[in-house]
Amino acid sequence: MESESSYKTRKVISIGTVSELTGLSERQIRYYEERKLIFPERSERGSRKYSFSDVETLIDIANKREEGVRTEEIRSELKRKKTKDDQASRSKMIQGQLNAQFGIRKK
């Protein structure tokens, strides 16, 4: 089963554009990576590439930071969220496999 790699999660946006999209400085964006809040990929030449999903996460981070929340705390909140999302995703995938094996019953 092919993983989606959708428009939302495909990492293709460079840091300058992410900066425009989020209002954050490039320094801030790189720092949040250092603190493990986001995980850009690297292009062949080594420049950071972000997804729309990363941009949304960064906007969340910016809001939390404005409230004075420390990066370490934001990190653990994000981890919780990621775990949930992963569970939802796994659940959907299993459901897909069941449908494939036994056919779709639900109308």
Place this chain on the structure above:
Amino acid sequence: MESESSYKTRKVISIGTVSELTGLSERQIRYYEERKLIFPERSERGSRKYSFSDVETLIDIANKREEGVRTEEIRSELKRKKTKDDQASRSKMIQGQLNAQFGIRKK
């Protein structure tokens, strides 16, 4: 009613990444713009920005070109497709407005 500006149509990808994604040279990508096959936006500093939708169009163009279709011909085909898409989009929008005014009946 706010226009979508979704992940698919938001122009945020720079030409180097588009080149990787499509297998086309930057020269080719700029030339197809010159011939009015694609319409990137420009960032504040003047660099071209493409959407995932543009990337898909470019892949279509690459396939047509391999078959030997001239850019002029591809241009008119794309225009036809765009007209259809616009009509579908308008139709959906009107449906949305109707639903908003009279409520959604269809189950």
Place this chain on the structure above:
DNA sequence: CGTGTAAGGAATTCTGACACG
């Protein structure tokens, strides 16, 4: 801790042009 900045280098992007055909 979180962010700004100057520093130097490497890679990117841009335009207009010449080339081939």
Place this chain on the structure above:
DNA sequence: CGTGTAAGGAATTCTGACACG
């Protein structure tokens, strides 16, 4: 017509560091 390439300049991105605190 469609694409390659060399050219020169401007803007981008990277890393490691110093600064403030």
